[in-house]
Amino acid sequence: MTQQQSTVHEVNFDGLVGPTHNYAGLAHGNVASMSHEGLASNPREGALQGLAKMKSLLDAGFMQGVLPPQQRPDLGALRALGFTGSARQVLAHAANEAPQILRAVCSASSMWTANAATVSPSADTPDGRVHVTPANLQSSFHRYLEPATTARVLAAIFRDEAYFTHHPVLPATPAFADEGAANHTRLCESHGDPGVHLFVYGRRAFGGEREPARYPARQTLEASQATARQHGLKGDQTIFAQQHPDAIDAGVFHNDVIAVGNGPVLLYHDMAFLDEDATLDAIRARLATPLIPVRVPSEAVGLEDAVASYLFNSQLLSQPDGSMTLVVPGECQENEAVWRTIQDLLLAGYNPIGEVMVKDVKQSMRNGGGPACLRLRVVLSAQERQALSGRVLLDETLYADLTAWVERHYRDRLVPDDLADPQLADESLTALDELTQLLQIGSVYPFQLG
Ligand code: SUG
Numbered sequence: 001m002t003q004q005q006s007t008v009h010e011v012n013f014d015g016l017v018g019p020t021h022n023y024a025g026l027a028h029g030n031v032a033s034m035s036h037e038g039l040a041s042n043p044r045e046g047a048l049q050g051l052a053k054m055k056s057l058l059d060a061g062f063m064q065g066v067l068p069p070q071q072r073p074d075l076g077a078l079r080a081l082g083f084t085g086s087a088r089q090v091l092a093h094a095a096n097e098a099p100q101i102l103r104a105v106c107s108a109s110s111m112w113t114a115n116a117a118t119v120s121p122s123a124d125t126p127d128g129r130v131h132v133t134p135a136n137l138q139s140s141f142h143r144y145l146e147p148a149t150t151a152r153v154l155a156a157i158f159r160d161e162a163y164f165t166h167h168p169v170l171p172a173t174p175a176f177a178d179e180g181a182a183n184h185t186r187l188c189e190s191h192g193d194p195g196v197h198l199f200v201y202g203r204r205a206f207g208g209e210r211e212p213a214r215y216p217a218r219q220t221l222e223a224s225q226a227t228a229r230q231h232g233l234k235g236d237q238t239i240f241a242q243q244h245p246d247a248i249d250a251g252v253f254h255n256d257v258i259a260v261g262n263g264p265v266l267l268y269h270d271m272a273f274l275d276e277d278a279t280l281d282a283i284r285a286r287l288a289t290p291l292i293p294v295r296v297p298s299e300a301v302g303l304e305d306a307v308a309s310y311l312f313n314s315q316l317l318s319q320p321d322g323s324m325t326l327v328v329p330g331e332c333q334e335n336e337a338v339w340r341t342i343q344d345l346l347l348a349g350y351n352p353i354g355e356v357m358v359k360d361v362k363q364s365m366r367n368g369g370g371p372a373c374l375r376l377r378v379v380l381s382a383q384e385r386q387a388l389s390g391r392v393l394l395d396e397t398l399y400a401d402l403t404a405w406v407e408r409h410y411r412d413r414l415v416p417d418d419l420a421d422p423q424l425a426d427e428s429l430t431a432l433d434e435l436t437q438l439l440q441i442g443s444v445y446p447f448q449l450g
Contacts, residue, residue, distance in 0.1 A: 015069065
């Protein structure tokens with residue numbers, strides 16, 4: 001490793017849980033979202049749980065970034081759908097005529113930043129810049145509302161054109177259904193080394209393979225290939241593997257619900273890929289260092305337990321000594337088979353996973369978002385970190401400021417009926433206006449009320 005490579009680190013950019021966080025049952029095929037519809041949420045607790053996770057990782061020596069939530073309710077979307085009048089009238093009409101639409105435009109789903117974009121580090125791209133493609137999230141209406149603001153936020157933070165290249169969102173149509181980094185894993189020796197990119201897709205738009213029967217496949221091969229092309233990744237740097245359709249039908253709506261990779265380690269369930277052997281062979285053929293597959297068989301953890309516990313939606317993070325820390329949600333500790341499997345992984349000598357951290361992100365988990373959903377991984381060199389705009393890298397002061405901001409502005413209880421309350425829209429707007437100043441990211445929101 002060269003001197004320059006050793007200053008390269010992965011920065012996890014976690015999404016802040018927004019002030020309208022609620023349980024609207026919006027995500028078909030996401031078992032947690034479907035089963036918690038209508039439950040009272042606690043946005044304040046959700047945001048504080050997210051911040052506490054970020055803070056523990058910072059304290060453990062990892063680099064941590066933060067991404068802002070989006071402006072909700074999205075009044076612009078309601079107006080585009082024909083609701084007219086003042087903000088108050090628009091909200092009232094939507095609540096009366098189309099409560100499902102109102103719920104969708106209030107979702108705080110941008111917290112799951114693993115779906116914000118696909119990012120390739122500069123070590124892998126032909127122009128030596130970090131490449132970013134915001135995901136179109138066209139599979140659901142509430143998430144389709146995110147990309148325009150996501151693109152503005154990412155462009156504001158990764159602004160310096162000498163280091164960062166931004167690509168257009170892929171055409172928002174089923175053929176190019178894209179859910180971002182949740183279906184993209186970079187494997188390498190260490191983060192500064194060139195890596196290979198494992199893109200996992202749920203279906204092919206143009207032809208042929210098996211598809212899930214019960215739930216939608218949210219990522220197409222064509223979308224993954226287009227992203228790889230945009231980033232200039234070549235055939236010897238990419239693997240395109242189909243996710244097992246039976247896993248999608250069991251509630252595994254993204255690959256990051258059934259596999260996680262870091263460095264040369266791929267932790268995965270035996271039902272992750274339709275063709276497990278071919279997938280591993282293709283990775284081995286391209287990876288410059290020996291792959292360390294950590295396979296969890298169905299006999300140890302069934303698909304249902306994998307989905308309920310989110311074992312694979314853990315973060316796998318590199319320590320300076322080469323060992324790795326697994327950051328799992330609290331639900332893993334409550335599941336006997338899963339907890340036993342984690343203990344076995346820690347004791348096994350063949351993999352570098354040496355430590356487990358358990359984090360409580362229940363508010364997010366009830367909508368199907370675990371520790372890994374809440375973060376976008378961006379591998380950055382020292383110069384690239386230096387080139388970031390805004391105050392987005394977490395330190396003690398930013399953590400204190402954000403915690404105080406949440407405590408000032410967030411409610412501790414929301415039920416779907418509260419979403420029509422114009423006061424909630426005002427509160428969110430005030431909170432976000434203050435946040436843009438706190439994070440120094442400029443005007444990234446449409447800020448339309450009135
Ligand atoms: O897209 N849930 C999100 C969870 C995303 C998790 N992300 C990753 N696995 N990377 C989704 O299904 C539920 C919202 C609601 O029902 O209110 C929701 O959108």
